[in-house]
Amino acid sequence: MSNHQDTEENVTDKKKILVVGSGGREHAIIWKLRQSSRLKEVYCTPGNAGIAQEAIVFDAPYGDNFSELIRRARNLGIDYTIVGPEAPLAAGIVDAFEAEGLKVFGPCKAGAMLEASKSFAKEFMEAAHIPTADSQTFEVASDAIRYAKTLGTPLIVKADGLAAGKGVVIARTLEEAVHAIRHNLEERQFGEASARVVVEEFLTGEEASILAFTDGYVIRPLASAQDHKALKDNDLGPNTGGMGAYSPAPIVTEELMEEVNEVVFQPLQEELQKRGILYRGVIYAGIMITDEGLRVLEFNARFGDPETQVILPRLENDLIDLVEAVCEGTLNEHELRWTDDTAVCVVMAAGGYPEHPLKGAPISGLEEVRYDDRAMVFHAGTTFDGNDVVVSGGRVLGVTAVGRSLPRAMDSVYREVERIRFEGAQYRRDIGRKGLARL
Ligand code: AMP
Ligand code: GLY
Numbered sequence: 001m002s003n004h005q006d007t008e009e010n011v012t013d014k015k016k017i018l019v020v021g022s023g024g025r026e027h028a029i030i031w032k033l034r035q036s037s038r039l040k041e042v043y044c045t046p047g048n049a050g051i052a053q054e055a056i057v058f059d060a061p062y063g064d065n066f067s068e069l070i071r072r073a074r075n076l077g078i079d080y081t082i083v084g085p086e087a088p089l090a091a092g093i094v095d096a097f098e099a100e101g102l103k104v105f106g107p108c109k110a111g112a113m114l115e116a117s118k119s120f121a122k123e124f125m126e127a128a129h130i131p132t133a134d135s136q137t138f139e140v141a142s143d144a145i146r147y148a149k150t151l152g153t154p155l156i157v158k159a160d161g162l163a164a165g166k167g168v169v170i171a172r173t174l175e176e177a178v179h180a181i182r183h184n185l186e187e188r189q190f191g192e193a194s195a196r197v198v199v200e201e202f203l204t205g206e207e208a209s210i211l212a213f214t215d216g217y218v219i220r221p222l223a224s225a226q227d228h229k230a231l232k233d234n235d236l237g238p239n240t241g242g243m244g245a246y247s248p249a250p251i252v253t254e255e256l257m258e259e260v261n262e263v264v265f266q267p268l269q270e271e272l273q274k275r276g277i278l279y280r281g282v283i284y285a286g287i288m289i290t291d292e293g294l295r296v297l298e299f300n301a302r303f304g305d306p307e308t309q310v311i312l313p314r315l316e317n318d319l320i321d322l323v324e325a326v327c328e329g330t331l332n333e334h335e336l337r338w339t340d341d342t343a344v345c346v347v348m349a350a351g352g353y354p355e356h357p358l359k360g361a362p363i364s365g366l367e368e369v370r371y372d373d374r375a376m377v378f379h380a381g382t383t384f385d386g387n388d389v390v391v392s393g394g395r396v397l398g399v400t401a402v403g404r405s406l407p408r409a410m411d412s413v414y415r416e417v418e419r420i421r422f423e424g425a426q427y428r429r430d431i432g433r434k435g436l437a438r439l
Contacts, residue, residue, distance in 0.1 A: 014040035015320055016077055019055065020069075020093070021084025022046050024347070024378040024398035025305035029082060029319070030055050031376060032312040038320040043076060045069065049389045050379025050397075062088065066096040073102055080105055080323050083281070089301050090116035090162060094280075103327045104280075107301050111272065111279035115301040118167075118198045119160045125296060128271035130264050132296045133288075135200035141185040147199050148177045156200040159184050161193025165241050170202065205290035206434070207297065208249050209307045210260050212285075213322060215331035216278045219265040223314055223338045224252035225307040226435065231354065233430045240354045241395055244431030246344045246406065247310040250438040251289060260287065264296055280326050309378050309398045310343035344409040345400040346417050346431050350381065350391050351424015357381070357394040361423040368419040375401045375416050391422055406435050 015038055019026050027050050033042050034054060047057035060069045066088075073081060081097060083089055083106035092109040106112075113120045119137040126132075134151075137160070138144035148155055148171075157180035159167035167190060171177035177199075184194035207229075212221040226249035231237035252260075264285050272279050284300035284307075303311075312319070316337035325331045350357035359381075366389060369377050378400060381393020399417045403409030410432045417427060 014038050015079040015324070016041045017043070017320070017323070018073055018076070018078040018081040019044045019084065020081060020088060022048050022051070022380075023084065023305050024380040024395065025303050025308040026084040027051050027054075027378040027380070028309045028312050028398075029084065029303070031378065032315065032319045036318045036320045038318060043078065045072075048379045048392070049382040049384050050377065052384070062093070064091050066093050070097060070100050070102065073097070074100070079103065080327055082106070082323060084302060086112065086115050086162060086300065086302055105323050105326055106281040107279045108277065110277045112301040114283070114299040116162050117160055118158050118298070119196050121299050122198055124271060128267040130267050130296055131294060133200045133203050135198050137196055137198050139185065139196050141181050144181045144185065144197055144199050145178055148174065148181065151199065151201055153177070154202040156202055157181055157184070158198040158200060159190045159193050160196035160198060161190065163190040163193050165239070166190075167193065168239070203288045203290050203295055203297070205288045206251050207286065207288050208252050209245075209304050210252065210257070210264075210285045210287060211304060211307065211311065212265055212283050213326055213331060213336075214269065214279055214281070214283055215326045215329045216272075216280050217329055218332045219261070219269050219283070220331060220334070220336050221257060221261055221265065222311050222336065223247050224249045224257065225304065225310055226251065227304065227307060228428060228431055231426070233428050238354055240349070242304070242306045242347065243349065243428045244344070244346045245306045245310045246342060246409070246432045246435055247307070247314055248342065250406075250435050256289070256294065259294060260285065263294070306345045306347055306398050309345040309400050313343045313373075313376075313400060313402050314339045314341055341402045341404060342406045342409045343400060343402045344406070344413045344432050345378070345398045346413050346427050347395050348397040348399065348417065348420060348425050348427045349395050350393065351426065353394040353426060357391075358424050359391055359393070360385070361391045362388045363390060363396070363420065363422040365420040369399070369416045373402070375412060377416070377420070396422070396425070406432055406439060
C-alpha cells in the first residue's frame, strides 16, 4: 500500500497536470487535484469561467494530430494529462501523446472504441461473455427492419458512432423504429456515426453507473452513482447528457458491486489483454438492473458527467497518486477509500436545453453559494462576458453538496441551487428521490 501523501519526499515530488475538456466533470477533476499536496500547477484547455478561477486555462484547438496541444504540453513541462471527453480519446489523443513520450490518463484509440463504436462494444461483450441486451448490427436498412420486426416493441435503435448523446432512440412503435433506422442508414443523420446501427431489445429496470480505474493490469471499481438522464422530474421529457446524480446509489448493493466486478470488469480486462489493447484510465459501465439480472447498456471510455461531480467529492485518496498509478501501471499498490457521505449534484441547464440552449444569460447568486468541501458549484457551459459569468452551453452548472445521508445532501444541495439565478434556468427537483425509496 503506498500512501505517501504526507511524507517529506512526496511534497517535493510535485506534478504539473493538464486537464483536457470544458465541462463540470473537468471542473470536478481540477477541484479534487487542488486538494493534493502533490500539485505544482494545474492547467486546462479550453476550460470555462469556473475552471478559469482554479486553473491556468488556454486554447489549443486540436485537429486529429494534436500537434499544437503536444507542443504546449511539452513547453509547460506537463507530467500527466487527464482527458475528460470522449471525442479526443476516440480521435487518438492518447496514442499521439504517448508517441511523443508524454503520459496520459485515458485509453488508447483502440480502447476508446468501446465507447466510440456501439457495434464494437457489442461484439466485444459477446466475445467476453459480458451480459448485455440481445442485439444485431446492420448496414442495410431492410435487414435492420426485418430484425426489428422480430423483436417487437418497444425496441432500441442506436447509431454506431459518437452522436453527442443523441444516437439512442427508444422506438415505441415499429414506425418509429423504421424511421430511426432509415434516418441513420439512408440519410446518415450523424454522418459516419450513422454508417451502422445496433438494433437492440428493450430492457426494463433501474440504471446505475459503475466506473472503475484501470492501469491495464488491475481494475479498481469506484463508488457507485446514479445519473438522471431525462430533462424533467419523474424521468419525463427528452433525454439529456445528465441532469443530476448522486453517490452512492443504494440500488448498487455490495453484492451487486461484486457481481459487476466479476461478470463485467474482470472479463473485460481479460478480453482487452487477449486483444493486446493496453487500456489505461477510467472504464465506465452503464448498467441496467433487470428482473433477470444485470445487463451492460453501454461502456464509456472516460469519467461520467455528472457522475464525476458526486464520486470525486467522496474519494479520500490523493487523486495525483491514482493518476500516477494508472499511468505507470502500479494501481495494484493502491486501495481506494471513500467517505461514508452521500453526494448529490443538481445540474442547472440553459433555457431551451437540450434542443436549442439559449446562450448569453448572466448568472447571479454564484457568490452567495457556500463553497467548501461540503458544497460546491462545478461550472460547465459558462464563460465570461466582461466581469459577468454568462451561460454559454446547455448544461450550465452542477451544484453539488455532500451530507451525512442522502436526505441531508438533497436538502443542502437544493438550498444552494435556490441561490443561483439565470433566465430560463431548468433543473430537476427530484435528484436523489429514487435512492430515497431504497433507504
Ligand atoms: P446508451 O448511450 O447506450 O447508454 O443509451 C442511452 C440511454 O438509453 C441509456 O442510459 C438508457 O436509458 C437507454 N437505453 C439504452 N439501451 C437500452 C435498452 N436496451 N433498453 C432500455 N433502455 C436503453
Ligand atoms: N452521465 C452519462 C455520461 O457521462 O455519459
